Amino acid sequence: MKQYLDLMRHVLAEGHQKTDRTGTGTISVFGYQMRFDLSQGFPLVTTKKCHLKSIIHELLWFLQGDTNIGYLKANGVSIWDEWATDSGELGPVYGAQWRSWQTPDGQVIDQISQLIADIKRTPDSRRLIVSGWNPAVLPDTRMSPKDNAAAGRQALPPCHTLFQFYVNDGKLSCQLYQRSADILLGVPFNIASYALLTMMVAQVCELKPGDFVHTFGDAHLYLNHLEQVQLQLSREPYPMPTMKINPAVTDIFGFTFADFELQNYQSHPAIKAPIAI
Numbered sequence: 001m002k003q004y005l006d007l008m009r010h011v012l013a014e015g016h017q018k019t020d021r022t023g024t025g026t027i028s029v030f031g032y033q034m035r036f037d038l039s040q041g042f043p044l045v046t047t048k049k050c051h052l053k054s055i056i057h058e059l060l061w062f063l064q065g066d067t068n069i070g071y072l073k074a075n076g077v078s079i080w081d082e083w084a085t086d087s088g089e090l091g092p093v094y095g096a097q098w099r100s101w102q103t104p105d106g107q108v109i110d111q112i113s114q115l116i117a118d119i120k121r122t123p124d125s126r127r128l129i130v131s132g133w134n135p136a137v138l139p140d141t142r143m144s145p146k147d148n149a150a151a152g153r154q155a156l157p158p159c160h161t162l163f164q165f166y167v168n169d170g171k172l173s174c175q176l177y178q179r180s181a182d183i184l185l186g187v188p189f190n191i192a193s194y195a196l197l198t199m200m201v202a203q204v205c206e207l208k209p210g211d212f213v214h215t216f217g218d219a220h221l222y223l224n225h226l227e228q229v230q231l232q233l234s235r236e237p238y239p240m241p242t243m244k245i246n247p248a249v250t251d252i253f254g255f256t257f258a259d260f261e262l263q264n265y266q267s268h269p270a271i272k273a274p275i276a277i
């Protein structure tokens with residue numbers, strides 16, 4: 001996971017200080033790209049211990065089209081708590097856009113089902129895209145995330161905004177455009193989540209996993225994360241672990257938590273850090 005440490009070093013060296021919505025302050029760059037060859041191992045950060053359980057449950061929750069944190073809470077995952085209403089709603093965030101994009105004439109588009117069908121039917125297509133960015137449901141920036149969710153808008157606009165697939169030589173690659181990236185807390189989750197999604201989509205399309213390409217808009221280090229960043233940079237990464245997925249699953253909506261097994265994950269200890277709300 002040298003790529004991740006290189007991103008941290010790049011932002012420290014080239015970034016500029018910038019204020020942000022949360023009032024925390026960041027060091028930020030605009031535009032950066034990382035690439036992970038998924039045949040070389042599973043890209044889970046090793047310079048701190050990452051909670052893969054949260055990542056898997058979050059991805060399964062997106063794929064079910066769910067936008068209420070009830071499922072996450074029931075599985076001990078608390079990463080979305082700060083943004084949800086008292087009844088657990090986040091408004092039409094990822095799950096809603098991926099599985100039930102509402103058209104103006106009242107139809108509902110399941111982007112994930114369409115994507116799988118398109119990859120199978122026209123693997124050379126240059127239109128294999130899923131978008132979470134829907135200007136019709138963006139939050140009103142004068143209101144808090146919770147108030148937006150209560151009003152039926154997204155609590156937060158999607159950070160992992162749009163992703164595209166590419167098939168070549170029997171291998172499936174995925175590129176994500178992430179408009180805004182909290183490098184210490186969000187990015188390790190985002191890399192592992194999209195690497196896993198690429199492997200799952202590849203399996204159900206009878207392809208091998210290729211590359212995960214991670215492209216960033218505003219990639220930032222929060223100013224209250226700099227000690228944790230230095231600690232990670234002082235650590236030597238371990239070899240990448242391996243992810244085993246139950247090969248019997250052939251439906252993208254048929255995966256459960258028990259279908260994933262991470263092998264040989266050796267990591268440095270976890271690092272605590274405050275999250276900017």
Ligand SMILES: Nc1nc(=O)c2c([nH]1)NC[C@@H]1CN(c3ccc(C(=O)N[C@@H](CCC(=O)O)C(=O)O)cc3)CN21
Nearest residue numbers: 051054079080156182185186187189271272275276277
């Ligand atoms: N500032 C900010 N950064 C984010 O990464 C982020 C948001 N806000 N808002 C929406 C979601 C929620 N995400 C989160 C929220 C919390 C953690 C977090 O606290 N991670 C800890 C503990 C992990 C766990 O409990 O599983 C970590 O050490 O990684 C990570 C991603 C990613 N997103």
Ligand SMILES: O=c1ccn([C@H]2C[C@H](O)[C@@H](COP(=O)(O)O)O2)c(=O)[nH]1
Nearest residue numbers: 021157159160180181182186187190
């Ligand atoms: O998957 C995610 C979700 C969120 N983030 C980070 C990126 C920003 O630090 C905040 C969102 O704030 P905005 O003002 O809406 O950009 O959350 C992430 O890194 N990954």
